[in-house]
Amino acid sequence: MTHLTLNLLAAVPATPTWSAGVGLIMVTANLFALVVARYGIKVKGVGPNLPIELPGLFEGFGVPELLGVTCLGHILGAGWILGLSQAGLL
Template identity: 35%
Template sequence: MFLAVQATVPDTGEWNWIKGLIITGACLLCLLIIPRTIRYPDVGRKTPLPFPLLFNNPSIASFMAAMSAGHLIGIGTVLGLSNLGII
């Protein structure tokens, strides 16, 4: 059964710097948006990020949530653009 699933997965090509930039951009976008939408973003230890007003001085938990969401959105974008043939 694993071989049947493996045969249906399309080839996404090799890793290059454009895919890395897309994931980095998605992570930064999520880091700008998500700490502002969390109900209690300041609970817990703070991250030593530069520009505390820009990044809303997030706690470690909200930083990790933003990075997780950024990776999910970035990987979905890379896979979608690869399947469309744009990347």
Template identity: 45%
Template sequence: MFTPILLAVAPRTVEWSPAIGLIMIICNIAAIAFGKSTIKNPHTGPAAPLPVGGLSLGALVGSLCFGHILGTGTILGLSYLGAI
């Protein structure tokens, strides 16, 4: 009974493509650079398993979380505009 209403409210999403993956990678790299320059104590806590410029594990996970939020917004915005 509520299916047509739910389908009308659901946002349009794009299928995965290499362009979508590239946008997400660029957003994550930008978020790591932003986190590296703005986190007050980036070395506090356990070390990250990969050498990512001296970020601790917590700083790296936080930066990557921000990168995924940034990437999701970028992808949804670009798909809404019809650019991808």
């Protein structure tokens, strides 16, 4: 390994430990993704339906939509958590 590679490996930022604030940010990110998907997904209900009845916000959502929305929400949440912790706000 080169000297540059060793320096890059040593520059890994510290990640925050779990707290109620971190959980609240993740929930907020998932709700934000859900609202965006509610109005952004044009063709809903393609694929298997969810096995339980959910509130009206999820109307027309199937398994693929729910998995996609929660994946996007977790990606956004991880970014928000890492960004806020590096800025010193978390």
